[in-house]
Amino acid sequence: MSEIQNAIEVKNLKKGFGGRVLFENFSLNVKANTIHAIIGPNGSVTTTLLRLITGVYQPNAGTINIAGKYAMQLENDYLYEEQTGLENLRIFGKYFGFEINDRSDSYCTQLGLTEHLGKRVSTYSSKMKRKLSLLIVIMMGRDILLMDEPTSGVDPISRVEIRSLIEALKADGKTVIITSHDLSEIEKCADDVSMIKNGRLLFDMGIQEMQGQSLEEIFIKEGNRYE
Numbered sequence: 552m553s554e555i556q557n558a559i560e561v562k563n564l565k566k567g568f569g570g571r572v573l574f575e576n577f578s579l580n581v582k583a584n585t586i587h588a589i590i591g592p593n594g595s596v597t598t599t600l601l602r603l604i605t606g607v608y609q610p611n612a613g614t615i616n617i618a619g620k621y622a623m624q625l626e627n628d629y630l631y632e633e634q635t636g637l638e639n640l641r642i643f644g645k646y647f648g649f650e651i652n653d654r655s656d657s658y659c660t661q662l663g664l665t666e667h668l669g670k671r672v673s674t675y676s677s678k679m680k681r682k683l684s685l686l687i688v689i690m691m692g693r694d695i696l697l698m699d700e701p702t703s704g705v706d707p708i709s710r711v712e713i714r715s716l717i718e719a720l721k722a723d724g725k726t727v728i729i730t731s732h733d734l735s736e737i738e739k740c741a742d743d744v745s746m747i748k749n750g751r752l753l754f755d756m757g758i759q760e761m762q763g764q765s766l767e768e769i770f771i772k773e774g775n776r777y778e
Contacts, residue, residue, distance in 0.1 A: 555579060557580045557583060558583040558584075558619060559579075559726075559728070560614075560616045561580070561600075561603075562613055562614045563578060563613040564576070564610050564612070564616075565607065565612040566603060566611055566617065567590070573599055574750040577612075577751070578752070579752060579755065581726065581743075582719075584725070585721065585739045585743055586721050586729065587690075587726070588731060588743070588744045589728065589729070589730050589746075590730070590734070590745070591745050591747040591748055592745060594655065596748075596750070597747060598730065601623060601697050601699055604617065604621075604728075605623050605658075614760055619695050620693045620695070621694065621696070622647075622693040623688070624626065624685055624699060626679040626682075626700045628684040629675075630672045630680060630684065630695050630778055632672050632707050633672075633673060634671065635668055635672070635734070636669070637651070640686070644690065646664060647690075647691045654690075655690055658704075659686065661712060663708075664679065664714060667679055677705070678704060678706055678709045681701070681702075681704060681705055681709070681713075682712070682713065685701060689716070694726065695725070696727050699728055700732070701729055702714075702736055710736060714736060714740045717729070717740055718740055729741070731759075737766060738758065740764070741758065742758060743757050743758070744766065
């Protein structure tokens with residue numbers, strides 16, 4: 552049996568801001584070619600972890616190893632509001648080195664964006680901006696995709712579209728790490744789930760290991776252990 556490869560390995564991580572310790576001797580592995588969800592009662596801590604993984608923040612101690620190229624979708628959408636969706640794709644394509652092609656057309660169709668690409672982004676709803684940001688990150692063609700609250704502010708249909716796309720990315724050989732407060736959505740698409748509270752890894756398990764419990768039940772039970 553071949554050894555399971557990790558896409559990301561965080562070992563003995565320590566990070567603090569202004570005298571407040573967010574992570575202390577924190578370790579986490581993310582297996583390659585999986586969908587790994589990171590949850591916690593405080594969204595800022597999960598966001599900080601993603602920023603540490605991608606190098607936006609530097610740890611005070613510990614190591615972070617990433618086996619491949621990565622891209623990150625931020626919780627907020629940073630787009631050129633007065634340009635059209637298509638112009639945004641071209642601008643970011645020049646910056647990140649990707650082209651508009653049949654593959655991007657397929658992703659646009661999957662996300663329900665095709666008919667809106669000729670419109671200015673300032674006219675987009677929050678869900679459309681979220682999906683355009685996701686499309687830009689996907690088009691970078693990286694091995695590892697980190698998504699901070701990818702379904703935040705979207706309607707149920709858009710959640711299904713985004714979930715289907717995340718599953719398709721995994722089928723394409725990608726590793727996807729998501730943070731989310733939508734526990735039911737995580738149960739539908741994630742392979743593994745890690746919960747963080749007060750800089751501590753409370754649990755780290757596969758969805759198949761939940762043994763009939765809902766993620767919400769585990770979240771509440773584990774969270775109450777460290778009040």
